[in-house]
Amino acid sequence: MGRIPCCEKDNVKRGQWTPEEDNKLSSYIAQHGTRNWRLIPKNAGLQRCGKSCRLRWTNYLRPDLKHGQFTDAEEQTIVKLHSVVGNRWSLIAAQLPGRTDNDVKNHWNTxxxxxxxxxxxxxxxHKPFSHLMAEIATTLAPPQVAHLAEAALGCFKDEMLHLLTKNRIDFQIHHPPSTSTTTAAPPPSTYNININGKNDEKEDTIEKIKLGISRAIQERPHDMLPSxxxxxxxxxxxxxxxxxxxxxxxxxxxxxxxxxxxxxxxxxxxxxxxxxxxxxxxxxxxxxxxxxxxxxxxxxxxxxxxxxxxxxxxxxxxxxxxxxxxxxxxxxxxxxxxxxxxxx
DNA sequence: AAACCAACCAACCGCCCTGTG
DNA sequence: TCACAGGGCGGTTGGTTGGTT
Incomplete structure (x- = not known):
């Protein structure tokens, strides 16, 4: 079962490449090209898998690669193309001279x-979360809508908290006057939430966000759509x-x-x-x-x-x-x- | 100063497609 | 037509580094 490994796992070095290995690989490829990756490590005197050599060359050693920070224009290009092709990193990288699919992928993920x-x-x-929520809410029966905020918060709680706590932002949630009869205790019209990273206050924040989302959806889901x-x-x-x-x-x-x-x-x-x-x-x-x-x-x-x-x-x-x-x-x-x- | 944590990124893994005999 | 090796690709892992507690 399974695929035949591309090389012998024994006697093959793994992990970070040393400058000496880089030099060997670069100088060999400069002389002989990249015709057969399986033979390259042998001929270059490297105890590496051919595939590892190929990756090292294509992702790092190639002389036409850029190694610096991504520019604003590059980031914009990535976002644009990602909205069209999704995680097709090689396609996106092909539009960014000097960047590899691995670079693009890492930059996207981090x-x-x-x-x-x-x-x-x-x-x-690439849609606003609010629009997605409203879309979902309009397809649900009222009893299900009541649980949507909870589910949504489950999905995004960690991300939100990360952003909020990292930026230490004081923000406000403004509510329209309540017309709902489903909420026992109406919240104040404005929350003043000061995120400072303490656990109990995080929990408090979660509860307040939950309530705010829930009320917004239950009361007027269509208001969440951009005009x-x-x-x-x-x-x-x-x-x-x-x-x-x-x-x-x-x-x-x-x-x-x-x-x-x-x-x-x-x-x-x-x-x-x-x-x-x-x-x-x-x-x-x-x-x-x-x-x-x-x-x-x-x-x-x-x-x-x-x-x-x-x-x-x-x-x-x-x-x-x-x-x-x-x-x-x-x-x-x-x-x-x-x-x-x-x-x- | 030490421990902890998060971010970053190089490298690896395994699947898939293509070319070739 | 089939089998196989080579290579491309996207997802994931793990080591390193810098910041925070």
């Missing part, structure tokens, strides 16, 4: 996901990140992303929308179907130039052939005007 969550945007669907809903939830159009790009209208219509003022994706202190805290409500459970349909469109309509597709098979070909450095598939706007839209 930074960008949290930034989006902090803005109240679900990093999976000018930027996405058409009745379709799977999900490629608005490319509304200013070379995508055909059939794919780019309908979804206009709203990631906040132009000031940025950068670390410009408190002005950055990344650092703004939203009350995050919602669920990440709705992404898959949309992405699948989008990918079908994308792979059929773009990667393959329009009409026909064989799905994943073709897109893998695309990774190596159509995303060559001189082939710009996405004509991303230089000023990334996507980011100029206001936060929802």
């Amino acid at each position: 930074k960008l996901k949290k930034k989006l969550s902090g803005m109240g945007i679900d990093p999976v669907t 000018n809903t930027p996405w058409d939830s009745s379709t799977a159009n999900f490629a608005g990140a490319c509304s200013t790009t070379a995508f055909p209208a059939s794919i780019s219509g309908g979804y206009h992303h709203q990631y906040g003022p132009s000031s940025s994706f950068g670390n410009d202190g408190n002005r950055s929308p990344w650092s703004q805290i939203s009350i995050c409500t919602g669920s990440t459970c709705t992404a898959g179907d949309q992405h699948v349909r989008l990918h079908e469109k994308l792979e059929g309509g773009i990667i393959n130039g329009g009409e026909d597709s064989e799905g994943g098979k073709e897109i893998r070909n695309g990774t190596s052939s159509m995303f060559a450095s001189d082939c710009v598939l996405w004509d991303l706007p230089s000023d990334h005007d996507l980011m100029k839209y206001p936060i929802v």
Whole structure:
């Protein structure tokens, strides 16, 4: 059972590469190229698996790689493309010269996901959490709606607390006058919550957030929708990140992303929308179907130039052939005007 | 000063696809 | 047509580092 290992596990070194190993690998590849990874470690005098050599070369040693911090423009590009193709890191990395799929993936998982969550945007669907919550709430019978806030908080409690406590933010939850008869003790119209990281106060915060979300949903779920809903939830159009790009209208219509003022994706202190805290409500459970349909469109309509597709098979070909450095598939706007839209 | 924690990122794992004989 | 090896890919792990308690 199972696959034959790519190399003998014995006598193969693992873990961090030393400078000497890097030198051996680099100088061997400079002389002989990368024709056969299985032979490379032997011939280069390395006690490494061929696959390990390939990864070390492609992710670190290649001379055309960038090793510094991601720029604002790069981050914006990642977010845009991720909203379209999902976790197709190699596709995204192909649009960022000098970056590897591993770089992009790590940066997404450690930074960008949290930034989006902090803005109240679900990093999976790229929709505001509030919109997802409202969508879900409208599909439920009233008794179920009552439990939605609880469930949502379960999903996002940790993330919210992390953001709130890390930023030590004093924030307020404003409530409209209550018309509900289901809540025994109406809360004050305004909460003043000072997060300072102590456990008992965290619990208190959780309870207050729970109550606020629950009341908002029970009373007026439709109020949670943005007045000018930027996405058409009745379709799977999900490629608005490319509304200013070379995508055909059939794919780019309908979804206009709203990631906040132009000031940025950068670390410009408190002005950055990344650092703004939203009350995050919602669920990440709705992404898959949309992405699948989008990918079908994308792979059929773009990667393959329009009409026909064989799905994943073709897109893998695309990774190596159509995303060559001189082939710009996405004509991303230089000023990334996507980011100029206001936060929802 | 030490212990603890969170963030980061290099490296690994296993699945999948492709090319070839 | 089939089997197999090579390589690509996304998900996950584990070590390191820097900050906080």
